[in-house]
Amino acid sequence: MSEDGSRRADMVWGFLSLWDLWDCETLQNKLPSNFDWTQPIGNDGLVPLTVLLLDPARMSNNKSGFLKLAEWMLKSGADPEQRLPAENTFFRSWFQKDKPDATRITVSFGGHSAITLAVAWLHAMQEAKGGANWGNETGCLREFLTLCASTVATRAARDPPTVPMRQSVVEVWESVRNMTATHNVIFETADGQVTAHDVVLLAASPVLKAMLESSMKEGSSKRISVEDSSSSGVSLFLDMLYTGSTWDDPDYKTMLVALDLAHRWQVTGVVDMVSDALPQMLAVDSFADIAEAAVLKGLDALQRACRGFGSKSEEIQAMLQAGSFPDHVQRLLGASATHACEPGASKGRRRSF
Structure with missing residues (x-):
């Protein structure tokens, strides 16, 4: 990766993983239109679309920012079906602050795409471990999956599958x-x-x-x-x-x-x-x-x-x-x-x- 490309990837990682608020326009103004949204960013080898799914509190507290960023990334070339390497050992735990140990759920990112990762979080939340109420987060994830499904359908219509020929x-x-x-x-x-x-x-x-x-x-x-x-x-x-x-x-x-x-x-x-x-x-x-x-x-x-x-x-x-x-x-x-x-x-x- 070029020095410019590496610097931009680091900037995207910092923006998506560290900022308290997501502002789509700020990131749009700082990146070239040809930024590669399928490249790994950060030290853990995650792709940008999966980084959006790191923190449930930020996701639900800024739902509009989360969905706007996801939609823009998908339109700019992010692939919701792109899977991380199976050998990737990164994992993330989510919990509710009032009962952190009782409500903790954990998902490993290795082998997941953004779509399957969101589904994995939904499955873990549905167990309502420790009596947790993940209503806001599941709502965000379902809308995120709707955006991903729409992107996949649009691309499939544009690039129809190959039909086998005898x-x-x-x-x-x-x-x-x-x-x-x-x-x-x-x-x-x-x-x-x-x-x-x-x-x-x-x-x-x-x-x-x-x-x-x-x-x-x-x-x-x-x-x-x-x-x-x-x-x-x-x-x-x-x-x-x-x-x-x-x-x-x-x-x-x-x-x-x-x-x-x-x-x-x-x-x-x-x-x-x-x-x-x-x-x-x-x-x-x-x-x-x-x-x-x-x-x-x-x-x-x-x-x-x-x-x-x-x-x-x-x-x-x-x-x-x-x-x-x-x-x-x-x-x-x-x-x-x-x-x-x-x-x-x-x-x-x-x-x-």
């Missing part, structure tokens, strides 16, 4: 993909020609549909120039378009070409498949190119993966301090923009990589 369906479309004698569209790439069926392209991409049905040369000749793209990248794009899979083992540069084409031609399914696979390819050599693509194409999940990788890599942090990345990558990692140097940049079928 191998027989894949094989049919693979056969169609390989019927090169019936291909009637030619992509002219930087290093050769790649072909496809116009009917598939028309159905998949509004951009390609407009090009192929126009009176311009693409429509009349069925030739599309992509001389800024490699043939391997175009082929990967078409593999994913036809079958959602590939026999090849593409490197990250080929993946980025396919991502760029899918984004350019508005084929969201291929954008999703490729961007979901790219976090597995993050390395020191590939980081700058993948992070730049994530920022320029507005791919939030890939941006979060890049921030997480960058915060843990000493080599990336050294490059960040040296201003070696483009300005938007510097900002993604929480550093000020600089005059950055541009970065130089046995097989089986791989299903969604």
Whole structure:
């Protein structure tokens, strides 16, 4: 994590764990919009959303502040389903001041997400140990869970789950993909020609549909120039378009070409498949190119993966301090923009990589 990122994480920890009153606007004004709400803060390795659940008195005494902070954090990228490592040994005890020993309840945080942690507290409270009345606290926790559930539902609607596809369906479309004698569209790439069926392209991409049905040369000749793209990248794009899979083992540069084409031609399914696979390819050599693509194409999940990788890599942090990345990558990692140097940049079928 960069020095700026570490300082901001420490500030968030101090704000959430030590202040008597929570003021959402104060924290908003002190943090950049790209602060990573999934990173651990403090010495105990907790993520910010779980830190909100440390103190029942503060939570119930400032219910509006608690819920406003939770809502803002969720909207800013906090993940209510993100689990702490199972080996995390942090635990917390809650009790009522008039009968501390009789009413004490304890929950270990290891392995919990913010959602399951809130549920664990609710279960412990429902026992009413020592005759405790946790009515205010349970009310806060239930509203917190409502916010979390709404966030999960919204994200699920935006990113619907992958539907399994039978191998027989894949094989049919693979056969169609390989019927090169019936291909009637030619992509002219930087290093050769790649072909496809116009009917598939028309159905998949509004951009390609407009090009192929126009009176311009693409429509009349069925030739599309992509001389800024490699043939391997175009082929990967078409593999994913036809079958959602590939026999090849593409490197990250080929993946980025396919991502760029899918984004350019508005084929969201291929954008999703490729961007979901790219976090597995993050390395020191590939980081700058993948992070730049994530920022320029507005791919939030890939941006979060890049921030997480960058915060843990000493080599990336050294490059960040040296201003070696483009300005938007510097900002993604929480550093000020600089005059950055541009970065130089046995097989089986791989299903969604």
